[in-house]
Amino acid sequence: MLTTPEFTSVEGAYLALLRLATEDAEHHISARGNDAREVIGVGFRLTNPRQRLPYIAERKANPVFQFAEALWYLAGRRDLDMIxxxxxxxxxxxxxxxxxGGSAYGHALFSTNGSTKQSQFDQVMELLLTEPDSKRGYLPVFKAKELADHNNPDVACLAGLHLLPRDGHLHVVCNMRANDLDCGLLSDxxxxxxxxEYAAxxxxxxxxxxxxxxxxxHVNDRNAERVKRVLAEADSRPTVPSFAFPAMPAGTEGAxxxxxxxxxxxxxxxxxRYSAEHIRGLGLDPYWQQVLMLFELYRQVQHDQTMAFDPGVLAALDPGLRWLMERKWPACAAAAAGGAK
Known part of the structure; x- marks a missing residue:
């Protein structure tokens, strides 16, 4: 019998765990100076992993960072210049x-080994292509040696990812040693x-x-007020925003x-600096064009220090991404809308 709670999107799981940790916490801990309310040994299953963004105005989820971090992982990087x-x-x-160090999960998963010139990910792909029902497709990230230095500020929270091809689908089981439910969970x-999806x-x-x-x-005490506002919004909103997240293009590869x-x-x-028309002409699938639209808008915030987004770029975003950007940078989005009239 399945005992892991199922949700169709990350939003449902996020809200359920926030409620659990704030209303039924098992422990109040103080680890490395972070006071937090904690529950031990919890999990959930997403039936549609593509629904990986929450549409909650109070949370102000940042799709720019979400895509940047995912790409940073997929490229096997660990540099601070980008992230x-x-x-x-x-x-x-x-x-x-x-x-x-430890939080550069992509470096552990995708960087190549000097002797084999293969990454962990490549080795697991090779295994699963030849043994489709294998139980061995595990990608470990956390390493015990990370604990050797008691002052190490960056110990991996991700223990590992278990890839399980079954009946024409790729299922994944993720094991975390710890998760900050308000912040880290959504990014992870x-x-x-x-x-x-890339592996599939x-x-x-x-x-x-x-x-x-x-x-x-756990939920850190310093984030408790935001969590209250998030849960209050979830309880009071008359309708729940719903946007379908598109599928990654079938031809996606390392290149x-x-x-x-x-x-x-x-x-x-x-x-x-890119206009929407320029991005459309780069030869990328529309899926990846959307990511560059986000990066261009963020460039405007960081480098141009704009008070208004480029209306053409903002309008070119898929509705769900535009909804999030309008709530993350409301003044820039509102000024763009006014300028487009």
Whole structure:
């Protein structure tokens, strides 16, 4: 009998776990200076892992960062140059100010081994292509040696991802040693389901279920007021916003990720600025065009310090992404709407 709660989207799982940790916390902990309410050993299953974004106005989810982090992982990177631009707070977890350690999950999964010239991910893909019912497709991330330095500020929260091809679908089980339910959970599920979808494409499979298990599921006390507002909105809204998240293109491969990141770097370093028409002419699938639209809007915020988004770029976003950007940067979006009239 299935005992793991099922949800059609990450939003449902997010709200359920927030409610559990705030209303029925098992422990009040203080780990590394972070006071938090905690429940131990919880999990959930997503029946549609593509629905990986929450549409809650109070939460102000940032799709720019979500895509940036997922691409950073898929490229096997660990540098702060890229991810620190989208999330400056992550710089505090770096020992040398140049790279990240345990939280650079993509480096553990996708960087190539010097002797085999294969990444962990490549090895698991090779295994699952030859043994489709294998139980061995596990990608470990957390390493015990991370605990050798008691002052290590960046120990991996992700223990590993278990890839299970069954009946023409790729299912993934994620094991977390810990999850900050208000912040980390949303980013993790977004990135890990993107990795799942990317892996399914490489294996020629349909997207299956995504199951997420957490050892320490917690809400930090410093975020308690926002969590209250999020839950209050969920309880009071007359209708729930619903936007279908598109499927990753079937031809997506490593070269696709590299192509997108080439343009991402040009925008991040302010070498180029793109109009919607320019992005449409880059030879990328519309799915990845949407990501560059987001990166261009973020470039405008960071480098142009604009008070108004480019109306053409904002209007070119899919409705769900536009809804989120309008709530993350409401003044810029409102000014863009006024300028477009």
């Amino acid at each position: 620190g631009y989208y999330a400056p707070s992550m710089r505090a977890s770096s020992v040398d100010g140049i790279r990240l 599920v977004f990135s890990f389901t993107m990795i799942q 494409i490489q294996l020629g499979l349909e997207l299956g279920t995504y199951t997420h298990f957490i050892g320490s599921a 696709t990720i590299a192509h997108v990141l080439m343009h991402e770097e040009a925008l991040r370093t302010n070498q180029l």
